[in-house]
Amino acid sequence: MEETKDDSPFKCVAERLTLGITRILESMPGVADVRFVEREPAEKRCLLSWEQKNTCILPEDLRDFYLTTDGFTLTWSVKLDNECVPVGCMVINSVARLRPLLPPISLFSLPNAPTLADLDWERNSTESGSEVCPAVPHFDAQSRIFELDSCGGNGKVCLVYRNCSQGVVAQQSDIWFLDRSLYWHYLTPTFTSYYRLMITHLGLPEWQYAFTPYGPSPQAKQWGSLYQPLTFHCEPSSTDPVGEAPINTLDPTKAFKGRSKVATPKKKPPTPSSAGGSAAKGPGGGAKHATTRR
Template sequence: MEEKALRSIKPYLDKLTLGVTRILEASPGVTEVMFVEKEPAERHAIVSWEQKNACVLPEDLKNFYLMTDGFCMTWSVKFDENPMPLGAMTINSISNLSRLGAPPVYNLPSAPTLADLEDTDEEEGNEDQPEKPHLDSRSLIFELDPCGGNGKVCLVYKNTKPVVSPDSEIWFLDRALYWHFLTKTFTAYYRLLITHLGLPQWQYAFTSYGISPQAKQWFNMYKPITLNTEQRSEEAEPFINKLDPSKVFRSKNKTPVLKKKLPAQPLSSQKGQTGAAPRNPVQPGSSSKRREPQT
């Protein structure tokens, strides 16, 4: 029965995971590729969430929930002949898409909140790095992925007023409560999640300090399907080819230059030319008589 169920969801699984399950199953040492099939979210549940939080879900995220209420895919590697969990790809369901930094119902007046622990150094946004979110009432933040305790991937609304066309972004909040921009749309983030195979701490590859040495070893063994070329271009200047192709790759149809052959010289003259020069050459105006050796 389980094999028939897997066969029935195989086309659906390949479409949802962009074929990454076949890549993982073909990778050396990978075992127990597990995918949790979930039913689509009810439309009234999405409407209820939007009314409760006074914001509208992005259209691509709403379509995702109408196809599957969340996403969960894990895979392990063989370590001493035993499976060890390694990769995890998670997107919370609509019911677990909870607001981050919301004040609790019962709280003491002097109790600290996440907004009190937030970095107070405000940085102005630019085209490459938008303005950072805030954990207070200036932003609406919802947790998409708990990242296994290594941080949180969040859906961020910077405009807290109810809007018809939502302006949302995807950000990563690390364990030190620093924000790092990931993507502008949920679809772009979903592709990053799949192409990085859910490797541990893969979100830190989009930070200024990068992934840990231990996680880098797993990256070397199971490389992501795609590379972050935009981040690499920021860290290092792009290589500019200054070579002139017209000078390097010259045409082969040029007129050949014919070399004239010199007439062959007699053997005696060649020996005279190749012999060593005399130690005392005859100077101009001096006697040309040679001194006979004494016997």
């Protein structure tokens, strides 16, 4: 693991922030180049300025997180053929990059140009919320959406304030995942719950898609089955999105050692009895010898 500081106080903070996941990653076969980026705590005035600018109150756990570190970045790779291939990535944007997903409408945009608000069609507006899965956010003034993680272009994890009113400070928020088709998927009610999910899934590629009806791509399933078989859900379902996946017991150090070619056993030569005809029993139970013609 690469760090910018080696003093023990910072190591304690890094260990607490990562929940000890760096040591677990370094002990896994093939994992290399585990990097945790150190960040200074955010200033309180920056948090207050963000709240005033966006007319939103940060959740208490997210505020405490930013007062500990202004963002989070942990990456790790896998060594394949003497080359490091990036695999895992855990990101929480800093306060400065916690920007609205919906930028203000530009004065220079075309009057009839489509916007994200046009995607709030009947499937979103008529969905009834529940305690398990609340009503989906909207791309209009009803919701205030801020990007926590861009997910490497595979979607966006967002801090969402729903049921907002113009000029009223929003206080209640939850965490949602916006996939590449711009469809919303509910993740967790609090930032702390999402943070634990991110750490538990080791930042594997497309792990957020395990909470969607269609799941991650086949390549992402392979990485998940190899490095996190217990929590990476290869077969998600709408009724049980957090069901257990089968345990992967493959040990690459033993399975791919190679093996010697097994020699084919030679055929035994036929016995004289089988070559000249086997002895047969006569009617009286005695042996009837086979006669040979000269």
